[in-house]
Amino acid sequence: MPEIVYSYQDLETLVKQNYKQPDLELLQRAFELAKRAHRDEYRLTGHPVITHPLAVAYRLAQMKLHLHVIAAGLLHDVVEDTDITLDDLRQQFGDDIATLVDSVTKLKKMKYQGVERYVENMRKMFLAVASDVRVIFMKFADRLHNLQTLYAMPKKKQKRIAEESLEIYAPIAGRLGMNEIKGELEDASFAYLDPKEYEHMRSIVEMKVREKGVFVSHIIHQTEDILSQNAIASASVYGRVKRLYSLHTKLVRYEGDLSKIYDLLAVRIVLQDVEECYTVLGLLHQKWRPVPGRIKDYIAQPKPNGYQSLHTTVFTENGEVVEFQIRTREMHEIAEYGIAAHWRYKEGGNKPSKQLRWIEELVGIQKEIETKKDFLDQLEILKIDVFKDRIFVFTPKGDVIELPEGGTPVDFAYAIHTDIGNKCASVKINGSVANLDTSLKSGDIVDILTDKNRKAPNADWIKFCKTRHARQKIRDATRHTVKGWITHVMQGREKAKKSVKHRST
Ligand code: MN
DSSP states (O other): OOOOOOOHHHHHHHHHHHSSSOOHHHHHHHHHHHHHHTTTOBOTTSSBTTHHHHHHHHHHHHTTOOHHHHHHHHHTTHHHHSSOOHHHHHHHHHHHHHHHHHHHHHHHOOOOOHHHHHHHHHHHHHHHHHHOTHHHHHHHHHHHHHHHTGGGSOHHHHHHHHHHIIIIIHHHHHHTTOHHHHHHHHHHHHHHHOHHHHHHHHHHHHHHHHHHHHHHHHHHHHHHHHHHHTTOOSOEEEEEEOOHHHHHHHHHHTTTOGGGOOOSEEEEEEESSHHHHHHHHHHHHHHSEEOTTOOEETTTSOOTTOOOOEEEEEEOTTSOEEEEEEEEHHHHHHHHHTHHHHTTTOOSOOOOOGGGHHHHHHHHHHHHHHHTTOTGGGHHHHHHHTTSSEEEEEOTTOOEEEEETTOOHHHHHHHHOHHHHHTEEEEEETTEEEOTTOOOOTTOBEEEEEOTTOOSOOGGGGGTOOOHHHHHHHHHHHTTSHHHHHHHHHHHHHHHHHHHHHHHO
16 A cells, blocks of 8 residues: 655645535644644654644545544644643644544553553543544544555564554444445555465456456446436446455455455446435346345345445356445445444534444443453453444353343353253342343343253243354253243244245235
8 A cells, every 4th residue: 555645735625625614724723733843753754744644634534524633633643742732732723623632642552562452452442432433533544544654664563553453443443334444454454464465365356357357347338328228317337346355354264266256346336315226226137137145235234334235246248247236325435434424524522323332332341341350351252242233241250241132131041051041040130130031231240040950941932032052052952841842833833924924925
């Protein structure tokens, strides 16, 4: 990823283009102060230090975030690296900008090394997102530019920064639906962490583009013709190439079988509204036969991070297959910039939106675990499941059990041990007796009371259990009981009824 050096003029031009009536005086003042504060300092790349805050501000302006965020981007390193104080900033730029700079500065101070550093990093990031999500956008922009200029760093530092970006920053960007930034963070880190594999992926992509580029541009032309024949105006149709790290992980999943990767080159169609999306899907399927099982409606059923699009893979005339991704302009912006797209132009009122509740929850749990001094033991659990819709609950001894959202005490019991599940009689949640089908919440302390004379679990529990694991265990344990057998058969009939109904409509 080559470094682009931006001037103040470049930034101002972009701001004029992306904002209505921007406060250019504010922007200029922030730039002048940063430039003065960082004067006579140079980066390892040989460029003056001011090129760094300029690049960060430019990136934030591309994301169309509020102008306060852009100004704070220009000023983000002055408190830490120069003799300008937070009070100076507060006086000259007001509370909002000063607080943003302060939060980013705090995020930078790391006391620890190794695993502890990882934990500290993760915790700080979550705390920052929970208190003001704009801070994380600044942190991403900062990190992206540092990755672009990593070539000038000593080897050891290169590795640490790249690792941190891949393991902490990229997954968080992904969870926030910021796919564009996630992809950039991953590819930039990948190049330093596994240069050989990175080159290998690059050669695969180059080869495919050479091989199929002409074909794809032919498909694009045909698609544009179809759209204009059907009076669908102001659509944009273009080819998109899969990112290298994403290709690498997918290839690992398919054991290196390149023929299974359909979306290396895809055609993207960006449209006005949802209706047009479905219309165009239909038009494409009239022209080209869809590959069975490859139609995905992420509009009706968005991915957990909010991603929306229609995907389909079709056979074209010469037997080649090509994937289409169809979405509205709004979906496109959200797919690229995630929650940042919702955050545009917003000032103040920076509490996280509903989708960010999981982050708040996690922060709470982290505090709790930390006081129990076993945070490190739980690190693996956090690392894996932070990014899914999971809840974290505790045993009376303080062990953390993770469950899917809506998990019940029975799921919890089976997660601890099959015997505890099978002999489970009642439950206390946070000290009070509760029903076994209660939906647990993150942070609950769950105490399962067992009955050692109990022969088998209640077959009805299957109806409210959320984990496959618990359902399977209940099924195994009740297969021999009469009630279990009846429940089993009834469920089979319910399913059959449903599928008949489905077919007749
Ligand atoms: Mn910086």
